[in-house]
Amino acid sequence: MKNLEQYEKVREVPFTKQDLIDFEDQIVSLWENGKIKAPVHLSNGNEEPLIEIFSRIDYNDYVFSTWRSHYHALLHGLPTDWIESEILKGKSISLCNLDHNFYSSAIVTGILPIALGTAIGLKRQGSKQKVWCLIGDMTFETGIFYEVHKYARNFDLPLYFVVEDNKVSTQTPTKATWNKIKDIPDDVVHYKYKSKYPHYGTGKWVVF
Ligand SMILES: Cc1ncc(C[n+]2csc(CCOP(=O)(O)OP(=O)(O)O)c2C)c(N)n1
DSSP states (O other), X not given: OBSOTTSOOOOOOOOOHHHHHHHHHHHHHHXXXXXXXXXXOOOOSOHHHHHHHHXXXXXXXXXXXXXXOHHHHXXXXXXXXXXXXXXXXXXXXXXXXXXXXXXXXXXXXXXXXXXXXXXXXXHHTTOOXXXXXXXXXXXXXXXXHHHHHHHHHHTTOSEEEEEEEOSEETTEEHXXXXXXXXXXXXXXXXXXXXXXXXXXXXXXXXXX
């Protein structure tokens, strides 16, 4: 993992790697039994880096996540039962909980400008809260990331980024797409992982 140590640890994380895997296994079982009639993106292989990262994210901070948000939501303190009930309602790819300052979007780069605006608002209010954006490695390569990151640093905004690098955008290798991977800026946390799940679903056909 790159660049995490500069961010101070602010809390203990009350989840183990196995707790996270157990939660996702439960969602796999619901999905494969046809109980979730909507898209599901599952996490795997990144439990340890995420536990380290979320020990730096205060519960009061804002977290902006992606279509693959289950682990982020659990680690940011959203109630486990509530997350499962939202997933059962078909909201796996758009989990949002205003009480916990947690937002996600299934639109690639969709969270970035919203997170930037949130950080501007917090700075204007003199708040100590921070905004954290978790993004994939292809989202990191986009022009929107480039502008949002530049603006956040130039205006000294409380906006921080984590790149979750699985080397692909759905099935397309990010490096083959761009010929070269962009250098990781010093303030951007970056970790690599490999998931046992495909981009979408579990790899098994589900009959509803
Ligand atoms: C604007 C937009 N374009 C395309 C898609 C389809 N899409 C969903 S996830 C994804 C992959 C993005 O890759 P990356 O940022 O590396 O994320 P990860 O590999 O972690 O899913 C794509 C292309 C989308 N959801 N939104």
